[in-house]
Amino acid sequence: FNPATDKVGIRGVPEVFQNPGDWSSSAIFLEPETKEAPGDNAFYSAGIKVDQAAADTIGEVSYKYVLEKTDGMIWDNVDGNTGGNRFTNVPSQDSTIHWSFFQETAPTQGQIINAKLTFNVDVGILEGLGYFNSSLDSVMLRGSFNGFGEQPMDFNGFTNTFEEVDFPISTTVGTTVEYKYYVKWDPSRFDDSNSNYLAGIAQGAGWEEPGVTAGANRMYTITEEESQVLETEYYNGVPPQGIITDSNIEGGGNTVDVTFQIDMTEAISFTDDPFVPGTDSVFLFIDTPFFALSQGIIVPGDAGDNFYGNTKDQVSRLTFKDEDGDHVYKLTLTLKTPTLNHIGYRIAYGTPFTSADAGLTVNGMGASAEPGRRYYQYIQPNVAEDKSISWPSTATLSVVNWVVPGDPVSFETPPNYGLGTSNEEALTNVNEFKLSQNYPNPFNPTTNISFQLGKAANVTLSVYNVLGQKVATLLNNRKMGSGSHLVNFNASNLSSGIYFYRMEAGSFVQQRSMTLIK
8 A cells, every 4th residue: 555646445335425336436535644653654534424314214334445556446354244344323423433454454563575476377277178378368367465456477488387477565474465367368259250269258257266275265475585486386276187188088988977976964954954855956066167168067156046057958967866865966977078187066956947046055165265165076197107197987086075055165185197296205305406307208399397496596497409509498597495396398389309408506407308209
């Protein structure tokens, strides 16, 4: 907040504040108070007049403060109140509402730092599914540090990732910032007369739903370092290795049968709306948009309203059955390829098609930013010694238990797809610097280069041809933390041949060769 350029507004019920009913603009702006004591003055106030004759009929008044900045808005939000609003009653005579902290957060006593954060995200799963083109579409960084607005990220053709380098943030050391990546499709994607048209996608549906956070926002804790680089992340928490295609299914098939299992015992005793076996049906609500799109399934809204957009045949396809009466309902879906092994979903029950507003009882945590918004389960890959991946033609997911709507649900830890090291290896090599052999090798045209840092260091990773000429810079003196790291290299603009990749990290230098065959 910059007092020289930004303003503090207040928005509330129109009967009192005379702003639009949707609170789209501020009724009044508060002014900074003056004081004789030295130091920064962060107190703002303003008065508003209400007709005394109407005061008794108005009753409770809801309102919010809003910081109106040159680059967007930040809303006040009070935990524990509906919608995060503040509430008061119009008094019978002149009165002052007690001062409060914006977002109920007291001024920090900690160390404030002006940091620069670097983010990297790989959207290879979307490209593999055909729902993204880096020459057309873009990726946005949205988080608590920019009011979840849109910060365009730059595409790096060598690493095949989108980057936001040195994003400035002024905050306290130890603060945890929240963020997510967001796909913004080119306008031509929504024009059914255009060759770029993508059927099934919708504007505003580009939010990632990362299984690694159980659908919640990603978190990063600010350290004392001025330059902070986050490890490369994967959109939805799934690397390109998580794509199932008709060329990597065991047995040479082009479909995978996956069986879901849900124990509905607790739903029977749910007091608000008990589940009635034999009368109510149990349905699968797919919440991972790109998995759903790959299967021609409509993604339901949090209230389940969009479920009615599916035909009866489609709903039947998503209906569980309890064949033996043990309250464990099962559903087998035959998945078309290409698709993802990562499935986020909720469970609903009721009687659809009895009327347009029949309604369904849906569990999960809706739009909550907390982990456990929905179930996350994975078809487990088979990883060979050479890191190649194949998928089973049939997979049965473990049984999950139904939980009360609004309570967090269980979610699985994603597989490492052969990209990580075992705990034993990590403990053994924790203090080592190491550049690993790329895989696959030979490759065409992409490959992965992994390395390990015994401690934080500035890393330069470059690629050279046999003449010693540098042909690509994948990392340029980038500050990276200790641990294992992975960089994707795209050599689509290079010719076949032998290349060398060289890593410099402090005093550590190592070089390896790789072969590109087109």
